Amino acid sequence: MNMKDLVRKSRSYRRFNQSYDINGEALRDLIRLAQYSPTGNNRQPLKFWLSNTPEMNAMIFPHLGWAGALKDWNGPEEGERPSAYIIILGDTSIKKNFGVDPGISAQSIMLGAAELGLGGCMIGSARKDRLRQVLDIPKQYDILLVLALGKPAEKVVTETVGEDGDIRYYRDEEDVHHVPKRPLSELVVHDV
Amino acid sequence: MNMKDLVRKSRSYRRFNQSYDINGEALRDLIRLAQYSPTGNNRQPLKFWLSNTPEMNAMIFPHLGWAGALKDWNGPEEGERPSAYIIILGDTSIKKNFGVDPGISAQSIMLGAAELGLGGCMIGSARKDRLRQVLDIPKQYDILLVLALGKPAEKVVTETVGEDGDIRYYRDEEDVHHVPKRPLSELVVHDV
Numbered sequence: 001m002n003m004k005d006l007v008r009k010s011r012s013y014r015r016f017n018q019s020y021d022i023n024g025e026a027l028r029d030l031i032r033l034a035q036y037s038p039t040g041n042n043r044q045p046l047k048f049w050l051s052n053t054p055e056m057n058a059m060i061f062p063h064l065g066w067a068g069a070l071k072d073w074n075g076p077e078e079g080e081r082p083s084a085y086i087i088i089l090g091d092t093s094i095k096k097n098f099g100v101d102p103g104i105s106a107q108s109i110m111l112g113a114a115e116l117g118l119g120g121c122m123i124g125s126a127r128k129d130r131l132r133q134v135l136d137i138p139k140q141y142d143i144l145l146v147l148a149l150g151k152p153a154e155k156v157v158t159e160t161v162g163e164d165g166d167i168r169y170y171r172d173e174e175d176v177h178h179v180p181k182r183p184l185s186e187l188v189v190h191d192v
Numbered sequence: 193m194n195m196k197d198l199v200r201k202s203r204s205y206r207r208f209n210q211s212y213d214i215n216g217e218a219l220r221d222l223i224r225l226a227q228y229s230p231t232g233n234n235r236q237p238l239k240f241w242l243s244n245t246p247e248m249n250a251m252i253f254p255h256l257g258w259a260g261a262l263k264d265w266n267g268p269e270e271g272e273r274p275s276a277y278i279i280i281l282g283d284t285s286i287k288k289n290f291g292v293d294p295g296i297s298a299q300s301i302m303l304g305a306a307e308l309g310l311g312g313c314m315i316g317s318a319r320k321d322r323l324r325q326v327l328d329i330p331k332q333y334d335i336l337l338v339l340a341l342g343k344p345a346e347k348v349v350t351e352t353v354g355e356d357g358d359i360r361y362y363r364d365e366e367d368v369h370h371v372p373k374r375p376l377s378e379l380v381v382h383d384v
Binding site: 001002003004006007008010012024027028029031032033034035036037038040041042043044046047048049050051052053068069084089099100101102103104105106107108110111112115122124135141144145158167168169179180181182184187188189190191192 | 194195196198199200202204216219220221223224225226227228229230232233234235236238239240241242243244245260261276281291292293294295296297298299300302303304307314316327333336337350359360361371372373374376379380381382383384
């Protein structure tokens with residue numbers, strides 16, 4: 001799939017077919033994409049915590065923030081939760097500040113997931129102290145980002161931001177998730 | 193091209209065929225990849241400054257840091273410099289802290305460039321105050337990252353980090369650029 005189609009396909013999904021299994025080799029293939037993605041000065045300070053069992057997934061799920069803009073929804077119900085997680089950690093024994101590295105690797109992983117017909121969500125609003133506690137993540141590692149992964153079970157569409165400028169995503173009466181995107185003309189402040 | 197091959201192909205390049213032209217529509221197509229890449233809470237705070245003329249490129253180039261690990265090399269010579277730049281800006285009228293957003297968009301753009309047979313380098317070590325001054329970038333925008341783009345004119349290979357653990361890239365006697373990558377086993381701290 002070309003990048004244009006892959007990026008369009010790689011929406012943030014928050015409802016999944018929870019019974020769909022994502023095996024370890026699929027997760028490791030996604031980590032291989034991060035492995036060969038750039039990091040500042042090639043320091044490669046990111047480490048990865050994988051989870052794909054119902055037991056560990058259930059330990060992670062309660063500590064994640066879901067879709068802040070949907071005020072009447074507290075996250076996916078049992079049965080529509082993610083099948084796997086990749087927690088991106090920063091190894092403080094390598095460096096202390098991870099800059100743009102986690103975003104770069106996260107995007108490689110999510111595009112790789114989209115290519116496999118999977119989808120998910122990058123979650124920055126995790127209760128990191130609770131995650132560290134339940135998973136017993138060593139203090140050496142900063143918790144930077146949680147990637148939730150699964151087989152999407154919702155429809156997500158993009159549309160151009162309206163005249164009111166409102167960029168908040170919403171669900172319509174048919175439960176389709178709409179994501180307003182700013183037009184290109186608004187993004188390019190110096191064109192050529 | 194599948195993601196595995198595309199990520200492998202998307203090395204950091206620092207020497208180019210400077211006479212190769214990257215036109216505005218190609219640059220805007222790369223911005224379209226960022227446009228549809230995720231941002232925190234879909235706020236879409238990133239803006240983009242494009243440059244592809246010899247005049248503006250020459251204003252940008254002196255203020256970039258190149259390959260800190262190559263002590264005897266101060267960056268590409270005239271003739272092997274980038275053909276274009278995309279400067280990723282953070283619009284402080286939307287939010288003040290841009291988190292993982294610039295890394296996500298930068299990776300979408302660089303993978304899109306690799307797909308076009310282009311290459312480049314994400315440069316965090318730019319003298320941002322000087323860039324702002326020469327380009328007259330309004331204070332509303334934080335300068336987050338500079339993406340240098342061109343037609344690569346060097347060979348870059350990856351290899352597994354040796355027993356000494358040294359991750360510094362280097363050039364060999366045939367001027368090939370070697371990039372040591374940590375093995376997967378070192379990256380995955382909790383496997384499944």
